[in-house]
Structure formats: C-alpha cells, structure tokens
Amino acid sequence: MKPLSVQQAPPHAVDITHSVGTNSRVVPTELSLPTSASLRRQLRALRPAEKPCKISDSAGLHVLVTPGGSKLWRxxxxxxxxxxxxxxxxxxxVLLGAARRTRDxxxxxxxxxxxPAEARNAEKRKARIAAGHTFEPSPRSGLRPRREGG
Structure with missing residues (x-):
C-alpha cells in the first residue's frame, strides 16, 4: 500500500515524513502543537494527579506536573x-516565552x-570560583603553621 502524500491527505491533516526510507504518515492537526494561548490555558487549569504527567509544547519542551502540584519546565x-x-x-x-527562549x-x-547541561554546569562553576565559594579557602583559614619539636 502506497503512503499518502501531502496532496492526497485530507485538509485536516499534516504530513510528517521520516528520514529513513520512503515511509511517511499523516497525523491529524488535532494532535499538532498547541498555540501559546491554549497552552497557557492548559497550564493554569492543570491539577495534580496520582502520577506525574507531561504536557508537551514543541522540540522537546514540556511541563512535568508532579503529584505534589508542581509544574516544572523540562x-x-x-x-x-x-x-x-x-x-x-x-x-x-518561568513563563512560556522564557522557557521557549531557553529551549532555543x-x-x-x-x-x-x-x-546544554554541561555548559550550564561550567557557568555555575565559573561563577562559584569568581565569588570565592570554593572549598579551598575554608581549610586554609583554620590551619596554623606546624611547630617544630612538639
């Protein structure tokens, strides 16, 4: 059976073509990405459930809703x-726009x-060293020179 192309697809569908082989599939637009306004509405209306759940935005960005009620961007x-x-x-x-900018x-x-995680950790390390918040000064401040013979 030949897969549908964009021209053959119904008007309420979007074509997603995979890079492997000639397979393609048609996905209804109801499953497509939410608009900013609809996602904001969804976020405000979210209530915690028994298990953590994800609300996807795009390109890997999602909100993780924990059983405790936290809404965390990931x-x-x-x-x-x-x-x-x-x-x-x-x-x-962190609002939707800021999360999308960080994602980009x-x-x-x-x-x-x-x-990106290593880049963030390197920035934090540099800031900590620049502020003098390292382990080294602490022990040195309490050390006294050793006395001979005793």
Missing part, C-alpha cells in the same frame, strides 16, 4: 546518543556540539 534532548533532560524552572516563575538557546548549543 527540555528532553539527545546528546551523543544519550537521552537527557534539562530542568528550566517552575511554572509560573539549548538547541543552538546542541547544533554546535555542546551539551
């Missing part, structure tokens, strides 16, 4: 063949061959 991505998740903050502290910046790092 970015799922692959780096060097491994699945990873980057925490972007809690909703409503992380995707740009991925295109340049840099792991």
């Amino acid at each position: 970015l799922a991505y692959r780096f060097q063949g491994r699945q990873k998740v980057l925490a972007l903050g809690a909703y409503p502290d 910046a992380a995707r740009e790092l991925l295109e340049n061959g840099v792991d």
Whole structure:
C-alpha cells in the first residue's frame, strides 16, 4: 500500500515524513502543537494527579506536573546518543516565552556540539570560583603553621 502524500491527505491533516526510507504518515492537526494561548490555558487549569504527567509544547519542551502540584519546565534532548533532560524552572516563575527562549538557546548549543547541561554546569562553576565559594579557602583559614619539636 502506497503512503499518502501531502496532496492526497485530507485538509485536516499534516504530513510528517521520516528520514529513513520512503515511509511517511499523516497525523491529524488535532494532535499538532498547541498555540501559546491554549497552552497557557492548559497550564493554569492543570491539577495534580496520582502520577506525574507531561504536557508537551514543541522540540522537546514540556511541563512535568508532579503529584505534589508542581509544574516544572523540562527540555528532553539527545546528546551523543544519550537521552537527557534539562530542568528550566517552575511554572509560573518561568513563563512560556522564557522557557521557549531557553529551549532555543539549548538547541543552538546542541547544533554546535555542546551539551546544554554541561555548559550550564561550567557557568555555575565559573561563577562559584569568581565569588570565592570554593572549598579551598575554608581549610586554609583554620590551619596554623606546624611547630617544630612538639
């Protein structure tokens, strides 16, 4: 059976073509990405459930709703063949636009061959060292020079 192409697809469908082989599938637009307004409405209306659930946005960005009621932005991505998740903050502290900008910046790092989580950790390390919040000064401040013969 020949797969449907965009021209043969019904008007209420979107074509998604896979890069492997000639397979393609048609997905109804009802399953397509939500608009900003509808996603904001969904986020406000979300209530905690027994199990954590995800509300997807696009390109790996989703909100994880925990049983405790937290709404947490997460970015799922692959780096060097491994699945990873980057925490972007809690909703409503981090709004949809800010989460999308952070997602875009992380995707740009991925295109340049840099792991966004490692880049974030390197920035935090640099800031901690610049502020003097390292383990080294602490022990040195309490050390006294050793006395001979005793």
